[in-house]
Amino acid sequence: MLTLERAKELLATTTTEPHLFLHAKNVMAAMGGLAEHFGGDRENWMAIGYLHDYDYQQFPEEHLAHTAGPLSAAGVSEEEIRAILAHGYGCLNDVEPVTDLEKSLFTVDELTGIIQAAARMRPAGITDMEVSSFMKKFKDKKFAAKCDRDIIRRGCEMMGMEVRDVAAICIEAMKAYADELELGAKV
Numbered sequence: 300m301l302t303l304e305r306a307k308e309l310l311a312t313t314t315t316e317p318h319l320f321l322h323a324k325n326v327m328a329a330m331g332g333l334a335e336h337f338g339g340d341r342e343n344w345m346a347i348g349y350l351h352d353y354d355y356q357q358f359p360e361e362h363l364a365h366t367a368g369p370l371s372a373a374g375v376s377e378e379e380i381r382a383i384l385a386h387g388y389g390c391l392n393d394v395e396p397v398t399d400l401e402k403s404l405f406t407v408d409e410l411t412g413i414i415q416a417a418a419r420m421r422p423a424g425i426t427d428m429e430v431s432s433f434m435k436k437f438k439d440k441k442f443a444a445k446c447d448r449d450i451i452r453r454g455c456e457m458m459g460m461e462v463r464d465v466a467a468i469c470i471e472a473m474k475a476y477a478d479e480l481e482l483g484a485k486v
Contacts, residue, residue, distance in 0.1 A: 323350070323351070328411075328473045329348065330345050330348030336468050337399040346379075351386050354369075388405055406458065409446045410446075414469060418473075
């Protein structure tokens with residue numbers, strides 16, 4: 300089973316860009332919250348979230364096409380690799396998210412981008428952020444415009460949940476990592 304320590308080792312072999320590590324941490328934190336919600340293995344879900352963009356820096360135009368082989372060779376299980384591949388469903392591949400883990404990763408990859416952007420605008424960062432603040436930003440298509448809201452909505456539908464409920468879980472989970480995510484109160 301993939302551990303967070305191992306996920307960090309593996310991502311460090313393909314990635315050097317600080318913003319990609321920050322994104323990995325945001326997704327990791329959110330996945331921890333969703334693991335608790337769905338009764339999954341928290342560390343494993345966090346590890347998969349951290350590692351989800353394994354090949355992105357090296358192959359941005361072929362993202363996820365260079366993931367399965369190397370991760371399999373590194374001892375990552377087929378189930379864990381499938382979860383990583385499923386976050387590209389509909390735009391990068393046809394690996395449909397079917398498990399709670401896969402649906403969660405599919406959704407939070409984009410969702411955490413909006414949460415992070417919204418938290419950065421607040422004096423106290425994410426520490427006092429409420430879901431209502433997020434929802435205002437979510438409805439504003441110009442805010443964090445690169446974050447695909449249709450993917451977020453589709454992922455939430457797959458999970459049988461409302462966007463606001465998934466966002467609330469992710470925000471609370473990310474608050475525990477506020478400083479590591481660079482989303483703490485501005486001094």
